[in-house]
Amino acid sequence: MNSDRTTRHSERGKAPAADSLSIATLCLDQEASSQLRGFLDSMPLAQLVTELQHYLADEQDSVFVDRLKDLRPDICIIDFDRDREKAGRTAERIREVLTETAIFAASSKSQPDLIIRAMRSGCTEYMIKPVDRDQLLEALARVGGRRREKREQTAGQILTFLSAKGGTGATTLAIHLAAHLAQTKKTLLVDLHPDLGDASIFLALPRHQYHFYDLAENTHRLDSDFLQGFVVRHPTGLEVLPAPDGVESPRHAGSEALQRIMEFLRAQYEFVVVDCNPALNEETMAVIDLADHLYLVATPEILSLRNVARHLEFLGRYDYPRDKIRVIINRHMKGGTITDAQIEKAIHKNIFWKVPNQYAEIIKAINNGDPLSIAPRSELMRSLNEWVEALIGKPIPESKKAEKGMFGFLGG
Numbered sequence: 499m500n501s502d503r504t505t506r507h508s509e510r511g512k513a514p515a516a517d518s519l520s521i522a523t524l525c526l527d528q529e530a531s532s533q534l535r536g537f538l539d540s541m542p543l544a545q546l547v548t549e550l551q552h553y554l555a556d557e558q559d560s561v562f563v564d565r566l567k568d569l570r571p572d573i574c575i576i577d578f579d580r581d582r583e584k585a586g587r588t589a590e591r592i593r594e595v596l597t598e599t600a601i602f603a604a605s606s607k608s609q610p611d612l613i614i615r616a617m618r619s620g621c622t623e624y625m626i627k628p629v630d631r632d633q634l635l636e637a638l639a640r641v642g643g644r645r646r647e648k649r650e651q652t653a654g655q656i657l658t659f660l661s662a663k664g665g666t667g668a669t670t671l672a673i674h675l676a677a678h679l680a681q682t683k684k685t686l687l688v689d690l691h692p693d694l695g696d697a698s699i700f701l702a703l704p705r706h707q708y709h710f711y712d713l714a715e716n717t718h719r720l721d722s723d724f725l726q727g728f729v730v731r732h733p734t735g736l737e738v739l740p741a742p743d744g745v746e747s748p749r750h751a752g753s754e755a756l757q758r759i760m761e762f763l764r765a766q767y768e769f770v771v772v773d774c775n776p777a778l779n780e781e782t783m784a785v786i787d788l789a790d791h792l793y794l795v796a797t798p799e800i801l802s803l804r805n806v807a808r809h810l811e812f813l814g815r816y817d818y819p820r821d822k823i824r825v826i827i828n829r830h831m832k833g834g835t836i837t838d839a840q841i842e843k844a845i846h847k848n849i850f851w852k853v854p855n856q857y858a859e860i861i862k863a864i865n866n867g868d869p870l871s872i873a874p875r876s877e878l879m880r881s882l883n884e885w886v887e888a889l890i891g892k893p894i895p896e897s898k899k900a901e902k903g904m905f906g907f908l909g910g
């Protein structure tokens with residue numbers, strides 16, 4: 499019988515905090531295990547994802563390696579007391595295959611030569627049992643700090659688009675913004691719809707064998723070469739991970755797999771633009787949880803605005819950071835029946851960006867399958883260019899600032 503215990507986040511109904519550390523233990527004795535669980539219950543910093551009861555059997559033990567690759571824990575705590583040789587070889591193998599994982603040794607022995615050998619096999623911490631709570635806390639904080647630093651150095655931005663009400667233009671704006679960003683930044687568009695996604699149609703992409711959900715089922719194989727088999731390249735330079743084409747039944751990936759993929763994609767691209775499924779289900783929540791910005795797209799109509807207010811209320815209940823949410827008013831019309839002040843009063847939030855109503859230009863772009871084919875001097879093009887400039891931090895020239903008025907950056 500397999501005595502290993504694995505905890506799935508989804509079992510607990512809510513995805514863990516995105517920056518919480520995941521811990522796998524290997525051969526940890528019962529006393530140390532219950533002590534560790536006691537510590538972790540009281541600290542949100544980390545959580546136990548699995549407790550394996552065996553070491554790596556031999557160099558060919560691919561089951562063991564695949565299991566750990568699948569979990570990709572931030573930390574492996576290996577108990578060295580059961581078999582020091584095997585524990586050392588296990589640490590070495592983990593160091594080879596999971597380069598991002600920190601390895602801690604736990605042992606009741608404190609002889610310096612044993613500590614040195616454990617450190618040589620790849621352990622960065624040596625914890626004498628019974629483990630001291632403060633020592634563990636400090637070690638976790640060090641791993642968390644290193645991870646944050648690395649993420650800040652390499653991380654791209656995740657921008658998620660959510661339609662407040664179907665048809666407000668979330669897909670359209672995600673595509674246009676992504677294609678504009680792709681002109682200067684390595685950008686990926688993810689079509690996060692479990693069945694029929696629209697991005698492939700709007701971009702006139704050829705039918706592709708694989709889609710995002712196929713990738714999500716293979717998180718243990720994620721690397722940049724593997725990703726290439728899933729990405730479709732648009733002539734504008736934008737790379738796309740399409741949604742399933744609706745021939746099969748809707749696909750699901752689970753929030754953990756989605757978060758793992760998003761973190762991986764964030765490390766590969768400067769911008770990851772996600773066209774979200776409008777249903778605020780667990781999967782959508784897992785992705786927007788990681789996002790740098792959530793663009794909530796509405797049109798200046800009562801029903802659409804009422805839905806913005808409802809979304810804000812729902813996200814507020816979920817403790818979603820309000821400053822990450824940016825309300826986009828699409829199809830905005832000068833002198834429209836509902837004024838901007840009325841909109842902001844109704845939704846209790848500033849409008850972040852206004853995109854003009856330019857149906858002919860949008861339809862032309864869709865028919866051409868090319869978001870960049872809108873007229874360069876159109877108000878739509880100007881709005882999108884300025885949005886991109888605000889994102890990539892390029893200053894908007896003085897001459898433009900003066901004329902910005904209608905479609906400019908309002909903060910929010």
Ligand SMILES: Nc1ncnc2c1ncn2[C@@H]1O[C@H](COP(=O)(O)OP(=O)(O)O)[C@@H](O)[C@H]1O
Pocket residue numbers: 661663664665666667668669670671696795828829830853854855856857858860861
């Ligand atoms: N700024 C705009 N001006 C005019 N029409 C627009 C604009 N943005 C989107 N549309 C139109 O709205 C339709 C619905 O947009 P879509 O992006 O599919 O919405 P959603 O993804 O929110 O359901 C598109 O077919 C497009 O014709």
Ligand SMILES: [Mg+2]
Pocket residue numbers: 661668669670696
């Ligand atoms: Mg859409």
